[in-house]
Amino acid sequence: MFSVFPTARLRPSPFYESAVAEGMTAASIYNRMIMPTSYGDPAAEYWRLINGVSQWDVGVERxxxxxxxxxxxxxxxxxxxxxxxxxxxxxxxxxxxxxxxxxxxxxxxxxxxxxxxxxxxxxxxxxxxxxxxxxxxxxxxxxxEPDVSPMALQGPMAEDVVAHVMGDWVRGLKYFWFKETEIEGIPVAVQRSGWSKQGGFEIYLKDGTQGTRLWNIFKEAGQPWGIGPGAPATAERTESGLVSVGGDTDDMTNPFEVRLGKYVDLDVADDVVGIQALRRIKAEGIKRHQLGLVLDGGIPEPLGFRREDIRLEGEIIGMMTNCVWSPRIHANIGYALVSVDAKVGQTVEVMRDKGPVSATLVELPFL
The missing domain is CATH 3.30.70.1400 (Aminomethyltransferase beta-barrel domains)
Structure with missing residues (x-):
């Protein structure tokens, strides 16, 4: 049973009651809202995303x-x-x-x-x-801030479920393209997107009173494909190399350091916020970069509440920003935000609470 103490500072999404009914057991705070993170069976939630279709309350994406x-x-x-x-x-x-x-x-x-x-x-x-x-x-x-709250359908079978509800036109949507429409009179925008690399859609609900009804429409439609609840909190995001801004970044991180340079166009107008600084950073050369880490050891040991220092030949070269057990790699994996002097293939030490742990720097994504 998941309990929450109501306060005007903490808002539920339109799908909150559905998440509770699905058996939500853990949540986080995101944009001052409740974001479900688990429904009590992390292994089932992970493999459902990898092999089937997972239904997410991501109304926190304001x-x-x-x-x-x-x-x-x-x-x-x-x-x-x-x-x-x-x-x-x-x-x-x-x-x-x-x-x-x-x-x-x-x-x-x-x-x-x-x-x-x-x-x-x-x-x-x-x-x-x-x-x-x-x-x-x-x-x-x-x-x-309009009355708009996304619900996500993610996984290799998500397209079949969304097409079953919306029609086969959704199969023609290109990545990040969307269409405004209705589902049984409920106003939505349907976009091919979502915080996983397994494929999927986000359904932007445009009437917050209809959250439970919209959830149940897709839940019922997804039964032939084994739909079940999940959240953007599995190892899949790390395996797939997705960046969590604020988690994998600090107050000095620029896009070039975390593999987002392809989304920066240095020739945009001078009045774009930050562009002149980004031009200088690029010209002077990037000082840090993001690599993957495969840690030694066969026991799941996730990251706690802090980033952990990484040492190379006794010197601190950066930090590990996340760590999670990968069911497909069978190891603890994470991201390193480290000096550009650190290279793929090198062995480093991660300064964990229990003591130093050896790890290998690898390219991202892992899979």
Whole structure:
């Protein structure tokens, strides 16, 4: 049984009651909301994602809405990625940076109209950031948090389930593209996306009163494919090399250090926040990079509440930012944010609570 103490500072998503009914046993706090992280059987949740279809309450992925004549201009000012060719119905992964070039969030930008955008954010206050930048630049744009909450269907069979509910047109959606539509009168946007590499969709619910009903529509439709609950908290995200901004980054990390440089276009306009710092960082050369770690030992030992130092030949060269037992690799694996002098194939020491543990630096993704 999962218990929570209500407070005006902590919000449930429209799918919260469904998550509780599914047997939620653990949760985390994300964007001041309750994010389910387990339903009591981590092994089943992991293999369901790898082999079948998993249903996630990810309503914590809040939308920051930009609406008005300058919405597109603000979107570009916030983004070091060139958005000039972004079309209505298209989404793009965007690493938002501050003026120092430090990555502060990595939302999916959705262009709903020429004057309407959503930033589907990770865990930080982008609403405040966007509002401050818009005011400082004197832009004609309204910034709000709309009544929009994503639910995810992830796994190799997710497409079959979504097509069963929505129709075969969803099979033609390109990655990050979306379509606004209805499901039994419930307004949604359907996007091919999600925080896994197993394939899937996010269903953006646009009426928070319909969360339980929408959940049950997909739950019932997914029965022939063995659908069950899950969360973006399995080893799959680490195996697949997905970056968690705020978890795998610190207050100095730039996109180039964590394999996100391909989403930075250095020739965007000078008024884009952080672009001039990013140009300097690129010109001067990257000082750190992100590699994988395979740790010695055959007992699952996840990361605790802190990052752990990594030593090479007795010197600290960086830190391990996450660690999890991989059922497919049969080892503890994690990410290293380390000096560029550290190379794939080298043996390092991770300074764990129980003492130093040997590990090998490897390329990402693991699988």
């Amino acid at each position: 939308q920051v809405q930009l609406k008005g004549p300058d919405a597109g201009k603000l979107a570009q000012i916030l983004s070091p990625r060139d958005l000039s060719k972004c079309q209505v119905g298209q989404g793009k992964y965007v690493p938002l940076c501050n003026h120092r070039g430090t990555i502060i969030n990595d939302p999916i930008l959705l262009k709903l109209d020429e004057d309407l955008y959503w930033l589907s954010i990770a865990d930080s206050d982008v609403w405040f950031w966007a509002s401050a930048i818009a005011a400082e630049r004197g832009l004609d744009v309204q910034i709000s």
